[in-house]
Each structure stands twice: as C-alpha cells, then as structure tokens.
Amino acid sequence: MLKKVPHTYVIVFFIIIVAAVLTWFVPPGKYVEETVVVQGEEKSEMVFYFEEELPDEYEQESRVQTWQVFSALFKGFEKQAGIIVFILMIGGAFWIMNKSQAISVGIFSFLKFTNKLGKINFFKKLGVDNIIITLIMILFSIFGAVFGMAEETIAFIIILVPLAISMGYDSITGVCMVFVGSQLGFAGALLNPFTIGIAQGIAGLPLFSGLEYRFLCWILINIVGIWFVLHYVNKIRKNPSASPVYKEDEYWRSKKEEKTEKTEYYTPSQAWYVYFAVLAGLVVFSFIYPVTELSFGVSSVNFSIIPFSAAVFALAGYLTLRKSVHFFVLLLLGYTIIYLIVGVMGYQWYIMELATIFMAMGIAAGIAIGKGANDIADLFIEGVRDIMPAAVIVGLAGGIIVILEDGGIIDTILYTFSRAMGAFGNVASVGVMYIIQTIINVIIPSGSAKAAITMPIMAPFSDLIGISRQATVMAFQFGDGFTNMITPTSGVLIGVLGIARIPYHKWLKWIAPLILILIILGFLMLIPTVTMELSGF
Helix, strand or coil, rough: CCCCCCCCHHHHHHHHHHHHHHHCCCCCEEEEEEEEEECEEEEEEEEEEEEHHHCCCCCCCCCCCHHHHHHHHHHHHHHEEEEEHHHHHHHHHHHHHHHHHHHHHHHHHHHHHHHHCCHHHHHHCCCCCCCHHHHHHHHHHHHHHHHHHCCCCHHHHHHHHHHHHHHCCHHHHHHHHHHHHHHHHHHCCCHHHHHHHHHHHHCCCCCCCCCCHHHHHHHHHHHHHHHHHHHHHHHHHHHHHHHHCCCCHHHHHHHHCCCCCCCCCCHHHHHHHHHHHHHHHHHHHHHCCCCCCEEEEEEEECCCHHHHHHHHHHHHHHHHHCCCCHHHHHHHHHHHHHHHHHHHHHHHHCHHHHHHHHHHHHHHHHHHHCHHHHHHHHHHHHHHHHHHHHHHHHHHHHHHHHHHHHHHHHHHHHHHHHHHCCCCHHHHHHHHHHHHHHHHHHHHCHHHHHHHHHHHHHHHHHHHHCCHHHHHHHHHHHHHHHHHCCCCCCCHHHHHHHHHCCCHHHHHHHHHHEEEEEEEHHHHHHHHHHHHHCCCC
C-alpha cells in the first residue's frame, strides 16, 4: 500500500531545511562581473571566487543558516510579492467570470455546432466523429495553452463522457476530449500566466516572449496527441468491447439519457451599461493610441488595432447582448485576451498591467450578470481563496532562494553544476534540465510552485553553461506539462478519473505510450532552442 504523499507545503519546507543544512558544508562564493581582453577586444564575463578569495571591492556577508529557516518564509513572500498578487487578482477575476456560466454556455453552443456538421455529406465522408473529437480537443487545448485550464476540466467530464458513450466510444474518449486536450495545451503553454508567465517573470524575460517557436511546438504537440486519440477511437468504433474500460462503462451505458437542464438565456439591463462603458473606454483609447507598433520577436508591424477592435466591439457587443449576457461575457473574455496580447507586444505590459486588465474583466462580467458590489466582492474573495494555495506556494518557495542567498552558496552551487555539466554540451545540458523538471513534476504537480522553486536556480545556471534562459523556460514548460496526465499526486487527474469511473492503473497503462512519445518529442523540440537562432531565444 502506497504511503500518503506529503503536502506540497511540507515538501517545500523540507527543501528549505535541506538548503539551510547545505550552508553548513558548502563553502560560500560569489560570481563577479569582470572585464577581460579576448583577441584584443574587451568583453565582460562572470568570474567565480570563493568568499575568502573575493577582491576587496566585492563584499559578501554570508552566514550559516539555522533559525533563519523560519524568517526565510517571511522574506520569501516579500521577494515574490508581485507574482503572488498577480496570481490572487487573476484567480479572483476568473471566479467572478465563471459565476456567469459563460464558458459552459460557449461549450454547449460549440457542441451543438459540431453536431450539425454530421448532417453535411462532405463532413460525413471525412468522418464527422473525428472532426468533432478534434475540434473539441483543440478548443480545450486552447484553454490550456492560454489560461492553464486544469481544475475546470473536471466539470466537463460529466458532459463529455456521456457524449462519447452516446457516439459509440468509451469513457477514455470522453476524458481525452476534455482533459487530455487541455493538458496538451497546458504543455504547449502559449499565454498561460500561471506557468509561462511566472517562469519568464522569475527568469527576467519579457512576458510571453518566444511565442513564435512555442506556437510551433503547441501545434506539433496537438498533432501527436490528437493523432494518438483518433487512432484509438477508430479501433473502438470497430470493436467497442476492445476498450480497456468496457466493463466499467456499463454504468454509463445503462444510465438513462438525461437531458441537460436548459440554460436560461437573459440580458439584464446592467449588461447594457457595461457595454456602453466599455465601448466609451475603447473610443477614448482609440484617440489616445490611434496606431500601435506590435513587436513579434525581431520584427514589428504598425496597426490601428485599438480603433479597429473598438469598431468590432460596438457591433459584436450589441449582437451578443441581443442573444444573451453569457455571450457578452465571452466577448469580454475574448477582448481581454486580445488586449493582453496587444499590451505585451505593443506596450511592454508586465504582471501589474495584466492583473489590472483581468481584474477589470472580472468586475465588468460581475456587473453584466446583475451582481451588486457586495456580491462581486464576495465572489472575488471566493476566487482568491480557491487560488490561494498556488499563491502561497510561490511565497514559500521564495524562502528557498533566500536561504541559499543569505548563506552565500547559491553561486557556489551554480559554479559546481556548471563545471560538472560544462562538458556535456548544450543539447545534453538542456536535456538534463528537462529530465529534472519532469521528475519534480511527479512530486510537485503545481506548475506555479515548480516555477517558483526551480527557475531562480535554473535561469542563472543556464547563463553559466551558455544556454538561453528561454530554452530553460521551455525545459520547465515541457517537464511540467506532459506528466500531468499520469502523476498520481495531481488532484485534477484523480478527480477526472474518479468522475469518469476509470481505474488509475488502467488509465496509466493506456496513456503511457502517449506520454513516452510526448516526452521524446519534447526533447527533440528543445534541441533547436540551443542549436538554432530562434526569435526570442
């Protein structure tokens, strides 16, 4: 019988203690920037000195860490304050928006649309089931890549598993459409603020930079994942009893088809006030920023994106409100995504601005669905409470770096690893980083926690061995993403399997080949990050 896995907080505190113990044995040292002459040209490089060898102009007050393991928790929260507030504000804003059930309505509308495709001969010949499964997986993959959708997938299992059964497939197919789809996107992580956003922020990189190559990786990951699922469902279509969960699915097959409760479409008067207020704001900003220079890596383009989007919003907002407030909230969400991209690429927005625009979206969504100020505040607090563990772990993890820095050994550790891995070559080095992140993911499934724990060490370490910090972030991204679909410490995975009534051992046996393929693919996609000139790298 497996022992209970320690709580993430316990693991982090244990790592803090280990870091403190290391200060008793590892000699303190420091990297300093010095100017050297190479082939007649002056250049700056980082040179390591043990503390007793440091030049007089450099000072380092390091001391062995003991009781400081407790004060490090406080200092860790100070160190990561910006990212912590960023997480809390986004969590609260999304909770308000989720109260509108707009995402559920959007997905139901999507399902109705895909069902209509089955009546068209062209799509019948292509295989309408394959198209439906592919479109649903891509939809959830986009959610995973942009918002890091994870826990939210649990709610859709109860919808898509019966759908898969009614199509003649099994519960694994239903889980693949929503959970596997979202995790493929999560691993691709285009604009996920909880993984890429935090990792790049800690690494000191422009937020969501390197998007072009990560978008290519997202496409490749989805092609492989969707191909694997479609290959499986085609086999089940021919022989349903070949499903490894055929017996377990008797529960779903015997269950009478229950009609989903009809959604009540409505548009409160407050939604119109929000519409006019947002439109007025967009019009004002259109005059202030008539043209925006959008930077894409080393290239850029000038475009009147704000005036254009304001005109589109005027029409789209009116049409969605005529239909239902749910679609208007989805429009607000879509515009938040658009302006997130515009702000980052055109105006160098960082976590403060991103948190601000999400907060504005949450409040606007709350007012639009008829909530009062107190209701919106209560919903925000609920969202903060829900996301609090991720925010707290970021602060606690900051304590690890505080201990290593105050003990003066972080540079010594980096120096030791750089000498050990220096002979590996860049490809092998980034591969080792990838393996380390993959192993850690089994122990700590929280992407935010892993970013907070590993990136402060991995980022400067990559500088020492000549690997770009962007490549290090991608090693974290892939190592964090793929094994989410198998790690037993993931509450999301266990919740999904529990609702779908799929035994964990059967799921593990079924998905293991896909995970192996994705892990190999991840390594292959890391190679260009250290061997080629890529935008953002």
